[in-house]
Amino acid sequence: MRVVAVISPKGGVGKTTVTANLAVSLERLGGRVTVVDLDPQNALRLHFGMAHDDPLGIASENLPNNQWQFALMESPYGVDFLPYGIVNERQRDRFEQAIKANPDWLLIHLNSLGLGETDVVLIDTPPGPGIYLQQVLRIANIGIVILKPDAASYSTVPAIESLIAHYTKDRRDFLGHCYVINQMDPAKQLNRDVFGMLRAQLGPRFVPSSIHRDEAVSEALACQSPVSYYAQYSSATHDVQYLSNWLQQNFGLVD
């Protein structure tokens, strides 16, 4: 099991979209990929064509024996995924209490899925620090931080750095983390400036090709399909492919 944490310091950067599209792209590279949605927004499933009103998910209280494999869904795109589930406030509170009580909560559940040694697990986390991120960072092998090319994202980098360092500095099984810019618009000078500054500051941890802002991404979501299926020749598809190749080259993610 190779656990990849997808992290964003703030909301609205398109983290869930990147997670879904990256999963499909890694699968195309030859990996067996499972995506876990730990974000209460429960939006990941929409990229894989799951019905809007289907409440099933890992947070659902009617999950038999609390076993995750009963929430595991097969997508038509070769990727398996675990939705968060539709829950009310009270249910979510209880769910989170259980997580807080057990530092190994995520590990236990992932182990129960019986995944192979080389299988990739991509985990979507809610924006900013929190209990979900703590759980993920305790076991993740690789971290991918998604940023937008703006001043707000730029200012969050030090906090994210120390957060990741806090949970991973003594772990030998943590291979490293990287930063990806999403929704890049090279026509905007500010975008280019932030891109340049981040590249200079982060060096080898900076993925040198960002994911461009592309109308095809929103349209793909409206059609409940990954962008590589919706618009094969779009730059977004191309950029996500680049990202998975980069992960492959730098971390050997897929065998």
Added chain:
Amino acid sequence: MRSILNSRYVYGRLNEIGVLLVNWSGWELKLPRTIATIIAGLLYWTAISVPMDLPLQTLFSIAIFSAALFIRRYAGTLVSLIMVMFSVCATSRYMYWRVNYTIDTTNLFDLFFALILVGAEVYAWLVLLLGYLQTAWPLKRKPVMMPADTSTWPTIDLFIPTYNEDLSVVKPTVMAAMGIDWPRDKLNIVILDDGRRPEFAEFAREIGVQCFTRSDNRHAKAGNINAALKRTNGEFVAIFDCDHMPTRSFLQYTMGWFLVDPKLAMIQTPHHFLSPDPFERNLQTFRNVPNEGELFYGLIQDGNDLWNATFFCGSCAVLRRTCLDEIDGIAVETVTEDAHTALKMQRLGYNTAYLSLPQAAGLATESLSAHVGQRIRWARGMAQIFRVDNPLLGKGLSFGQRLCYSNAMLHFFYGLPRMVFLLAPISYLFFEVHIIKASALSIAAYSLPHLLHANLTNSRIQGAHRHSFWAEVYEATLAWYIFRPTLVALVNPKAGTFNVTAKGGLVQEEHFDWVISKPYLVMLALNVLGFLIGIGRAIWWNTFELDTVILNILWTIYNLVILGATLAVATESKQVRRTHRVRAILNATLRLPNGHSIVCQTEDFSMGGMSLTIPDGFTIKKGDEIIVSLYGANGECLFPSKAVFVKKNVLSVQFLPLSLQQEKELISCTVGRADVWLNWSDRRDIDHPLNGLKEIASHSLQGFVRFGDGLRQQWDKRS
């Protein structure tokens, strides 16, 4: 299977033997060298001078030629050298026989013509031998990487001399120079404007480079550079003609050699042309058949490098300032200041180097007349050097250097010999002059081995850089024009003036160039006439020496083929574009007005627009505004453009007006790329002597057809 293994084995063994022979430590000593030279000399003399009767000579020739045909299947330099040896012997044997047995001294009239032909043949023999010496073993030098610490890198002045060229030609060169990967504070780019034009100074200020002018134009380009040398102080000087755009890697590839060889005075890289020269344009052979310059830059300079005799070609080169200072700057005595500069530095014991990596590209001459003008200058200049600073004489050169430089100069004297060959058969056909006193059969027995070996060997050595028989066309086109200036320069090296090659012109419509083709038409008419008389001689008047008549008729036919091709060259075809499109596959992304994007590749690019291959399923209309992204050293660059042509999978766009910054980025994403010129000849056919002849014959046929069209046009105009 067995034969493959066998041939691999032989190939491996041959090369082992070659390497062993070359690396033998005994060559360092004088004695073994002298003994080997004497033995080789005796063997050579025997091979060329032993008398044989006709059947034996025929048998001997067949045996040697069969051996050559057999070994040419194997790769490797040693096999090439063996083939060179065969060819040298066959040609020398022919020359020996020709000089000793075939000159009729009884009739003064005949003797006069015979001596002219023999003279031309001796010249051809000499140039063939020197050519083999130059090209048999190209050095194939590789770049030396620069040290990681850029603070140790030297300072460089990069000069772009210009006189009357348009700013639009010079602009891309300056921008490409600014894109070179070199510490910014160690690269000083200077436009040397001998035209003293205000718009050049303005442009230089705007973009941030220097622009020098001077009060006079003494010594043209050489004087221009020398004036700039006095006003700068970089450790090295890089020189680019105003239309030669360097790639970003130019300095990093070339400068390494200066650091490892402190005696290195100059390193030269090829002149690569992104636009077709008049031969390529008028014969439509662009990128399929190696052009006239490729033999020189692909092979001869690389061969010169083995002998430490690479010479400076005026552009795309770097020179060490201290060495230039020692010879008082660029040479000004001749109109080919570049070659002479190198010669002068080498006389002082400095080395020169050649790196056969195209790291800059420029525009070829646009019309045949401009091309001819340029070659006249080269020929004149080389003849001038031969006269005023002969490389065979004077101090400081090694034997190899003397021969290489001499051949570079001797080469330009081909004008007269080439015309002699093109006109020789008519001396018999017109006047019954027997210029070769021998039966046609013995002529065949001696000359055929010479011709066959020379073609076979040269096809092997030069084939990648010049297809067989093309030299004849190139030379026939220029022969008349360089014949006079070289002769004049030999007599009086100071006569004549310096002429600048026009670049950036446009041929408005297809036409036959009646002015430049005059010498071809005269030679053609004489050969046609000779051919007709020959028919008469064969049928009525000279039936007693039918073999001689037929030999001369065949020679005439060959001449007609070559001259026909020059007619094709003289038919200027129409040029449609001002900015040249370069066929190249580059990654690109299109951003459409509706927010969608297409990842695709270019088909070709120019400074004004590009064509792209796009996948199915996209609707783009003519006039749509599209943003094209290209990728360069500094990442993605955007170019706003407009769709001007849309067809199923092909989209052509024209750039909207670009800012200076965007133009610079366009250069760095296209012609500034380190790899952009490297696979230029990928789609080219491999040379085979017979194919070369076929190519020429078909061009010749077209030449006659187009000449006919030209005649008709002229007729229509009159009436």
